[in-house]
């Protein structure tokens with residue numbers, strides 16, 4: 001199938017994709033290399049990075065380097081950006097895709113679990129943005145895309161990721177305004193349920209397949225569908241788009257289905273108003289359990 005974008009669209013451009021060794025990040029790096037960019041993929045595990053970089057470089061026409069970095073570590077982030085600048089002489093395109101979470105009721109998330117997710121998704125993303133800006137984009141401009149999630153109605157069973165992605169969406173808007181003057185555009189992409197090896201492994205028991213049939217599109221999204229949206233936002237075709245969030249979810253964020261189902265209950269009793277002229281309040285509705293919850 002012919003590519004969507006003009007060949008050579010990103011020729012001469014230097015890109016950094018965090019979490020670029022696997023899944024969505026790999027698809028983004030792949031499209032950028034296909035369009036001529038010099039891409040660096042960075043994450044914690046060396047093996048997927050090495051393999052991705054080798055395969056993408058072999059496919060060309062751009063090239064792909066890899067670099068081990070934990071975005072939670074400030075020193076790693078500094079070294080990562082410095083390495084790209086020393087090797088490729090610039091950093092035009094940044095994709096903050098590295099991130100993750102785990103499924104848990106909010107009541108059961110440990111403090112360390114909360115911190116791990118917030119420090120990765122929010123603080124890590126901020127640190128990479130700030131470092132790229134300080135070391136290069138402030139002087140030379142650029143385009144940034146932050147990958148977030150479908151957290152628009154909250155994120156039951158993934159409160160930590162919901163909170164961190166909503167914060168990144170807000171950060172995206174702030175940076176879009178603060179850095180407009182520097183010629184830097186900053187946008188977000190919010191994937192819905194995307195079939196990646198990692199998503200399939202982390203949402204076990206066929207959950208993704210099960211969810212797919214209940215989505216408006218009646219299927220999960222593909223990593224390439226997210227990558228295409230990211231490439232558009234990085235491209236000159238989006239030169240007047242900044243501070244935006246592009247939802248790549250087949251309308252799932254507008255639809256009621258969520259990971260968490262609220263069981264039948266009557267524990268949110270209605271307000272019945274003050275006692276009327278007779279001095280008697282409306283009769284209480286609901287079961288004894290419901291009345292227990294009036295406070």
Ligand SMILES: CCCCCCCCC/C=C/C(=O)SCCNC(=O)CCNC(=O)[C@H](O)C(C)(C)COP(=O)(O)OP(=O)(O)OC[C@H]1O[C@@H](n2cnc3c(N)ncnc32)[C@H](O)[C@@H]1OP(=O)(O)O
Nearest residue numbers: 099100101102110112113116117193198199211257258259
């Ligand atoms: C239709 C609609 C439907 C929709 C349904 C589908 C929606 C899909 C939406 C999104 C999908 C994806 O993003 S899928 C792709 C993303 N990939 C992932 O999320 C991969 C898994 N996640 C990670 O590895 C993450 O990086 C992360 C959770 C932050 C782990 O980071 P670390 O490596 O630092 O982890 P550790 O040091 O081992 O752990 C740090 C703390 O976190 C806790 N922790 C870690 N994993 C835990 C777990 N599974 N359950 C409980 N707690 C956990 C540990 O117990 C530690 O706390 P203490 O024990 O207290 O010390």
Ligand SMILES: NC(=O)C1=CN([C@@H]2O[C@H](COP(=O)(O)OP(=O)(O)OC[C@H]3O[C@@H](n4cnc5c(N)ncnc54)[C@H](OP(=O)(O)O)[C@@H]3O)[C@@H](O)[C@H]2O)C=CC1
Nearest residue numbers: 019022023024043044045070071098099149194196198199
């Ligand atoms: N698949 C989906 O349905 C959705 C995914 N997303 C988000 O999109 C992004 C990509 O997800 P997907 O491709 O599915 O899953 P992956 O698990 O394949 O991608 C996450 C990537 O982030 C990297 N990463 C995680 N923590 C760090 C860290 N501390 N420092 C550097 N890199 C890190 C991982 O590599 P390593 O572990 O080696 O560091 C991995 O390559 C994630 O942020 C995910 O949460 C959002 C909405 C939906």
